[in-house]
Amino acid sequence: MRCSTALTLILGVVVSLNTTDAEQPEKPVETFMHAKLAHSQSILEGLAVEDFDQIAKSSQALTLLSEEAGWNVLQTAEYAHHSELFRRNTRALTETARRQNLEGATLAFIQVTLNCVECHKHIRSVQQARLDSPALPSRLGVVQ
Ligand code: HEC
Numbered sequence: 049m050r051c052s053t054a055l056t057l058i059l060g061v062v063v064s065l066n067t068t069d070a071e072q073p074e075k076p077v078e079t080f081m082h083a084k085l086a087h088s089q090s091i092l093e094g095l096a097v098e099d100f101d102q103i104a105k106s107s108q109a110l111t112l113l114s115e116e117a118g119w120n121v122l123q124t125a126e127y128a129h130h131s132e133l134f135r136r137n138t139r140a141l142t143e144t145a146r147r148q149n150l151e152g153a154t155l156a157f158i159q160v161t162l163n164c165v166e167c168h169k170h171i172r173s174v175q176q177a178r179l180d181s182p183a184l185p186s187r188l189g190v191v192q
Pocket residue numbers: 077078081082084085088121122127130131134160161163164165167168171184185186187188
């Protein structure tokens with residue numbers, strides 16, 4: 049056995065830590081957005097234990113999520129740009145996982161993670177510009 053059991057335990061702790069703030073019933077947008085986090089955690093687990101099927105399935109799920117209507121929360125050109133980059137990177141991740149290229153998949157996952165951070169930065173800047181009438185109930189770091 050490799051270190052998969054320990055990693056699964058660690059990931060389990062991470063997942064349970066992330067769900068402890070869900071005391072209030074989640075709104076649909078939040079449920080949708082939190083699915084991204086679950087798929088990302090699953091990709092990390094897949095990378096850690098070299099499970100290419102798990103990586104490919106979860107990154108494909110991310111691509112599909114980003115193609116749904118609910119994804120288009122903001123109607124800015126920059127949001128569309130981040131979404132396009134995100135899809136490109138999740139597709140690259142699926143491809144490298146199918147080719148069983150562990151280093152390539154790890155790098156692609158880093159790109160995807162950078163996309164998460166960049167798009168959320170954009171959302172915060174839009175929301176800060178609209179603090180009088182916030183468009184989104186953000187928990188991405190903006191104090192309202
Ligand atoms: C193209 C833009 C975009 C990308 C890329 C993106 N997100 Fe998001 N994310 C959003 C939007 C929009 C929201 C909703 C913000 C709000 O409610 O104010 C959101 C919200 C979230 C939330 C919920 C935050 C809360 O309110 O509790 C999580 C978790 C999340 N994203 C995770 C991720 C992860 C993980 C990735 C990368 C795999 C990612 N996101 C990539 C646009 C994006």
